[in-house]
Amino acid sequence: MKTSYLTRIREQNPLIHNITNLVSANFSANGLLAIGASPMMADCSLEVAELAQVSQALVLNLGVTSPESIEAMLRAGKAANAMNVPVVLDPIAAGVTQHRIHIIQQLLTEIQMSAIRGNAGEMAYLAGVAWQSKGVDAGSGSANLADIVKKVAQKYNCVAILSGEHDFLADPTGKVWRLSNGTPLFPKVTASGCLLSAVVGAFLAVAEKENALTACVEACATYAVAGELAAQDLLPTQYGSFMIRFLDALAAISPEDVLARRVLVEDKGN
Amino acid sequence: MKTSYLTRIREQNPLIHNITNLVSANFSANGLLAIGASPMMADCSLEVAELAQVSQALVLNLGVTSPESIEAMLRAGKAANAMNVPVVLDPIAAGVTQHRIHIIQQLLTEIQMSAIRGNAGEMAYLAGVAWQSKGVDAGSGSANLADIVKKVAQKYNCVAILSGEHDFLADPTGKVWRLSNGTPLFPKVTASGCLLSAVVGAFLAVAEKENALTACVEACATYAVAGELAAQDLLPTQYGSFMIRFLDALAAISPEDVLARRVLVEDKGN
Amino acid sequence: MKTSYLTRIREQNPLIHNITNLVSANFSANGLLAIGASPMMADCSLEVAELAQVSQALVLNLGVTSPESIEAMLRAGKAANAMNVPVVLDPIAAGVTQHRIHIIQQLLTEIQMSAIRGNAGEMAYLAGVAWQSKGVDAGSGSANLADIVKKVAQKYNCVAILSGEHDFLADPTGKVWRLSNGTPLFPKVTASGCLLSAVVGAFLAVAEKENALTACVEACATYAVAGELAAQDLLPTQYGSFMIRFLDALAAISPEDVLARRVLVEDKGN
Numbered sequence: 165m166k167t168s169y170l171t172r173i174r175e176q177n178p179l180i181h182n183i184t185n186l187v188s189a190n191f192s193a194n195g196l197l198a199i200g201a202s203p204m205m206a207d208c209s210l211e212v213a214e215l216a217q218v219s220q221a222l223v224l225n226l227g228v229t230s231p232e233s234i235e236a237m238l239r240a241g242k243a244a245n246a247m248n249v250p251v252v253l254d255p256i257a258a259g260v261t262q263h264r265i266h267i268i269q270q271l272l273t274e275i276q277m278s279a280i281r282g283n284a285g286e287m288a289y290l291a292g293v294a295w296q297s298k299g300v301d302a303g304s305g306s307a308n309l310a311d312i313v314k315k316v317a318q319k320y321n322c323v324a325i326l327s328g329e330h331d332f333l334a335d336p337t338g339k340v341w342r343l344s345n346g347t348p349l350f351p352k353v354t355a356s357g358c359l360l361s362a363v364v365g366a367f368l369a370v371a372e373k374e375n376a377l378t379a380c381v382e383a384c385a386t387y388a389v390a391g392e393l394a395a396q397d398l399l400p401t402q403y404g405s406f407m408i409r410f411l412d413a414l415a416a417i418s419p420e421d422v423l424a425r426r427v428l429v430e431d432k433g434n
Numbered sequence: 435m436k437t438s439y440l441t442r443i444r445e446q447n448p449l450i451h452n453i454t455n456l457v458s459a460n461f462s463a464n465g466l467l468a469i470g471a472s473p474m475m476a477d478c479s480l481e482v483a484e485l486a487q488v489s490q491a492l493v494l495n496l497g498v499t500s501p502e503s504i505e506a507m508l509r510a511g512k513a514a515n516a517m518n519v520p521v522v523l524d525p526i527a528a529g530v531t532q533h534r535i536h537i538i539q540q541l542l543t544e545i546q547m548s549a550i551r552g553n554a555g556e557m558a559y560l561a562g563v564a565w566q567s568k569g570v571d572a573g574s575g576s577a578n579l580a581d582i583v584k585k586v587a588q589k590y591n592c593v594a595i596l597s598g599e600h601d602f603l604a605d606p607t608g609k610v611w612r613l614s615n616g617t618p619l620f621p622k623v624t625a626s627g628c629l630l631s632a633v634v635g636a637f638l639a640v641a642e643k644e645n646a647l648t649a650c651v652e653a654c655a656t657y658a659v660a661g662e663l664a665a666q667d668l669l670p671t672q673y674g675s676f677m678i679r680f681l682d683a684l685a686a687i688s689p690e691d692v693l694a695r696r697v698l699v700e701d702k703g704n
Numbered sequence: 705m706k707t708s709y710l711t712r713i714r715e716q717n718p719l720i721h722n723i724t725n726l727v728s729a730n731f732s733a734n735g736l737l738a739i740g741a742s743p744m745m746a747d748c749s750l751e752v753a754e755l756a757q758v759s760q761a762l763v764l765n766l767g768v769t770s771p772e773s774i775e776a777m778l779r780a781g782k783a784a785n786a787m788n789v790p791v792v793l794d795p796i797a798a799g800v801t802q803h804r805i806h807i808i809q810q811l812l813t814e815i816q817m818s819a820i821r822g823n824a825g826e827m828a829y830l831a832g833v834a835w836q837s838k839g840v841d842a843g844s845g846s847a848n849l850a851d852i853v854k855k856v857a858q859k860y861n862c863v864a865i866l867s868g869e870h871d872f873l874a875d876p877t878g879k880v881w882r883l884s885n886g887t888p889l890f891p892k893v894t895a896s897g898c899l900l901s902a903v904v905g906a907f908l909a910v911a912e913k914e915n916a917l918t919a920c921v922e923a924c925a926t927y928a929v930a931g932e933l934a935a936q937d938l939l940p941t942q943y944g945s946f947m948i949r950f951l952d953a954l955a956a957i958s959p960e961d962v963l964a965r966r967v968l969v970e971d972k973g974n
């Protein structure tokens with residue numbers, strides 16, 4: 165990884181347009197500032213198309229599912245597609261309700277995503293693989309998770325990112341990376357997945373289209389290693405302190421920190 | 435208190451569905467994670483009935499009062515009632531506007547609550563007792579507060595919880611508990627009342643219906659003692675630090691901590 | 705500055721009604737509590753007029769631009785005007801989209817503001833001065849910034865506040881103050897500008913109308929000095945820690961702290 169996309173983010177401060185939910189909005193904006201990007205959280209359908217066109221990436225978060233928000237996502241997504249602005253989808257709770265089944269199909273039909281990032285249950289739903297959508301646990305077999313992420317990447321012709329104890333990343337060529345960094349404190353902070361999706365947007369904003377998978381791998385590695393650094397001196401119950409120190413760590417982390425700690429292997433599947 | 439509901443929450447990770455406002459959403463979700471529950475903050479009326487049915491408790495927070503949100507609360511509440519899922523109401527600013535007078539009446543008519551938790555002014559409004567709704571202060575007489583909470587419990591046939599310097603809890607049988615724990619830092623953190631309502635939901639999620647009052651007492655005691663522990667080494671002006679340490683304390687607190695510190699007496703009224 | 709408005713806020717706990725966005729709501733409420741005010745974040749158009757009338761100040765934040773929110777702002781603003789309740793406008797991203805051009809014109813036509821607080825790009829837009837609305841930087845000339853703020857104050861007949869590395873404040877008489885306090889950590893915390901607007905509301909809530917400029921200067925000085933104190937022992941990358949310590953500092957700061965550190969001069973313009 166000769167080019168550090170992290171360094172580019174800090175040099176270029178890309179504007180990342182997020183349409184997200186009331187739980188993640190503040191934390192995602194602060195996390196984007198910490199990584200070096202410029203967050204914009206506008207969600208009014210009357211102006212999102214204009215805003216998407218001046219942004220360097222668009223992040224759509226299905227933690228909000230009102231008809232107005234979905235309309236805003238559709239307009240922003242189409243505008244972003246027209247301008248070749250990368251679009252990231254966070255398919256929160258995909259498949260859990262009839263309404264979500266409907267809207268995710270609509271979004272994936274009408275917008276070409278650059279990356280989709282979700283947990284195992286969400287990605288399994290998108291892959292069409294049976295999965296327990298509650299109590300999702302990456303421990304049920306890495307081979308299967310690699311398979312899921314590969315299927316999502318091929319089905320939707322984009323980078324697919326499955327986050328959990330291990331992260332799995334694939335692109336439509338079938339190449340799969342497995343990243344084994346992070347901390348058990350991540351799932352103890354609400355919207356930590358949402359923020360990762362936003363950070364993926366920041367990395368895609370500064371990457372060439374053909375390097376999308378590499379940029380996403382660096383995004384996930386930077387995020388996970390920052391989590392490890394933030395957790396270093398904390399008790400496993402210091403959820404609140406971790407949330408704050410993680411923002412500090414995102415702002416302080418260097419490309420060298422990431423390279424020194426990341427545990428990344430190509431996953432050859434079955 | 436032989437059974438610790440706190441331990442059950444951590445074992446069962448109940449899914450707590452919250453329909454809440456933009457101020458409290460993030461803090462409530464993080465607090466629910468800290469106590470050991472699994473938060474879900476979905477508020478779209480098109481899917482809340484489905485979500486309420488897969489949840490172990492539903493928490494309705496009147497910090498949001500838009501017609502869409504109230505419609506979502508009504509649908510979710512009726513679905514929860516049909517499935518015997520406990521419903522908690524946080525009647526924020528009840529009675530303060532004509533709109534709130536109308537919607538709270540509608541919610542209380544159409545949904546059977548398991549618990550209602552508010553401050554003295556809100557509970558006095560529900561009890562039909564005259565009260566200064568601004569600048570509410572529990573210092574104006576404990577006998578009256580016990581009376582208010584008893585009235586609310588009997589009028590709405592549920593557990594009633596009045597939070598303040600002292601907490602008063604009653605059920606429809608007329609039994610009233612007074613809990614004297616906490617810290618002056620609580621009212622200095624926005625949405626600390628909202629989070630308490632959500633935590634009450636988590637305790638009700640793991641309790642038998644006939645033990646609802648006991649579970650609510652444990653919820654309030656756990657919350658108040660965690661606040662005391664979080665405040666221990668802080669200056670009275672460290673509002674921000676308290677917010678973070680309180681999340682740490684909620685995650686770290688044990689049933690033994692609660693039993694060792696709680697100051698709980700049965701209130702015999704006048 | 706013989707009278708400390710900060711002291712008055714802590715004595716009177718004015719109720720500050722905010723109509724704001726999902727990014728800033730929690731942080732603004734916590735910051736208002738820290739300064740000693742009482743926050744109310746209600747945004748439903750069906751009740752905002754009633755609420756504005758019982759409040760001591762109203763703060764309108766254009767981080768939210770939905771038709772429902774704008775309707776709520778119009779109703780609340782007119783009710784506040786009718787009751788002589790001061791109104792503060794935070795014109796976030798003014799002029800950036802057609803929608804924002806339209807709504808800001810409507811708000812400024814139908815509501816008399818007491819103060820408008822924005823960054824250089826936003827204030828330049830309101831002044832009708834050409835400016836790069838992205839990547840705004842106060843370094844491009846203090847004379848020009850003083851000119852911008854004076855124009856806004858005269859055009860809208862209110863106090864105008866331009867925040868940045870230096871803050872510039874003017875009233876319609878043409879008097880301009882330049883305040884040179886603060887920390888580079890402010891722009892690293894999302895909604896730190898939104899919170900400043902809310903704090904300006906708290907200071908106006910306790911000030912006589914004829915002292916509005918003085919109260920706004922004290923608001924900005926208190927805010928900036930609290931930021932300096934919070935940043936004192938932090939690394940420049942501790943964005944998360946700064947956010948929390950800043951809340952602590954707002955709660956701890958005294959009028960003497962502000963007087964001892966503030967760097968305030970009258971700006972004579974060109």
